[in-house]
Amino acid sequence: MKRICVDMDEVMADTLGEHLRRYNDEFGEAVTREELFGKGLWEVVSTDRQSSLRAYLDDEEFFANLPVFPGAREVLESLSQRFDIYIATQAMSVPSSFRAKYQWLQRHFPFLPPSRYVYCGDKGILRADYLIDDLPRNLMRFEGTGILYSAPHNMTVSGFDRVNDWREVAEYFRDKA
Amino acid sequence: MKRICVDMDEVMADTLGEHLRRYNDEFGEAVTREELFGKGLWEVVSTDRQSSLRAYLDDEEFFANLPVFPGAREVLESLSQRFDIYIATQAMSVPSSFRAKYQWLQRHFPFLPPSRYVYCGDKGILRADYLIDDLPRNLMRFEGTGILYSAPHNMTVSGFDRVNDWREVAEYFRDKA
Missing domain, CATH: 3.40.50.1000 (HAD superfamily/HAD-like)
Incomplete structure (x- = not known):
């Protein structure tokens, strides 16, 4: 086979849905999938918030649900x-x-x-x-x-x-x- | 390349060294590498002790050191x-x-x-x-x-x-x- x-x-x-949800929750934003056409979330988020994007992934629960x-x-x-x-x-x-x-x-x-x-x-x-x-x-x-x-x-x-x-x-x- | x-x-x-060490400790045995020539540890251990062999592996610390x-x-x-x-x-x-x-x-x-x-x-x-x-x-x-x-x-x-x-x-x- x-x-x-x-x-x-x-x-x-x-995965992106959960990443967006956590980011929007923390920063009071409303980033949508549509805005990410041709771009990664890392590319639209300002430098001072990049560590939060990484921290969401490092949470052991991120991938669980x-x-x-x-x-x-x-x-x-x-x-x-x-x-x-x-x-x-x-x-x-x-x-x-x-x-x-x-x-x-x-x-x-x-x-x-x-x-x-x-x-x-x-x-x-x-x-x-x-x-x-x-x-x-x-x-x-x-x-x-x-x-x-x-x-x-x-x-x-x-x-x-x-x-x-x-x-x-x-x-x-x-x-x- | x-x-x-x-x-x-x-x-x-x-890995075998640690497995033997834990087994011998628990059961007061002295199984050596030499006795395992051509055989796995699982083959020389009696059925009622097999679950201990598995439990050692399932200990999160087993592989650490x-x-x-x-x-x-x-x-x-x-x-x-x-x-x-x-x-x-x-x-x-x-x-x-x-x-x-x-x-x-x-x-x-x-x-x-x-x-x-x-x-x-x-x-x-x-x-x-x-x-x-x-x-x-x-x-x-x-x-x-x-x-x-x-x-x-x-x-x-x-x-x-x-x-x-x-x-x-x-x-x-x-x-x-």
Whole structure:
């Protein structure tokens, strides 16, 4: 069976939503996804507030209750009949997230055994046929076929196959095996 | 540069030593490495004590203070000039170890950035040229060249390139690039 690696943040989980919620709460702002078209949250936040953005991520609870993107569970469960699915997340840059990410995957994706989870840094280390990821730099390092999962920050990026949601992921793999 | 993945337990770290120490302490035994020639600790311990073996691993402190095998640091630091070194550990089967393993690597191998750490389950997911590991099943799944690092339990295994210590690792890679 061919192998698909799937990124967690901004692909399976609405990480940006939680990041925005905490930022808007702390600073009384109302930054929306729409304002982040083509930009990362780090790019629109003033320098003196950057440490708060990082502090949210370093909170061990940050990743615990992230919403699952619609369809992620159903589509991955279906694809797992025809592909070997691995979850590959750059957790090494946020070590406080290790436990919450593990528990989140067990809770929402119980059909995937923990042996299919990969915490890494550089995604060039993954031996797989496909990688679904929102970060162009991860797809560049990956040696298989990279699939860009749309997120506000990557909307102006070209050069990759792109999927906008989990329905499109299912469609992308419909005739593949 | 070619890429070398290195397992942690029983390759970089003396995990068995700590496991034996805790077991012998609890049960007043004196099991030695020599008695484990060709066998895992799990195979020589009676069924009613297996849960203790597992409980030692599940202690968050178990991995925190493991001794580094002689030469591991010096040889890896030297090899990192000519190879891309990644640390690949099956941490997903012991999630309580995540934090201690990360801190242990930072403390003893500061020349390797966390982006080179990989916590995985199935080592078939690694895209690398070499994997140094004490477990034959990990080497079987790996698609590059597997190098068996000697440990008591694997002394009767054949069919892999074998290294007995870190001096032999250095020797193995002396003329490779």
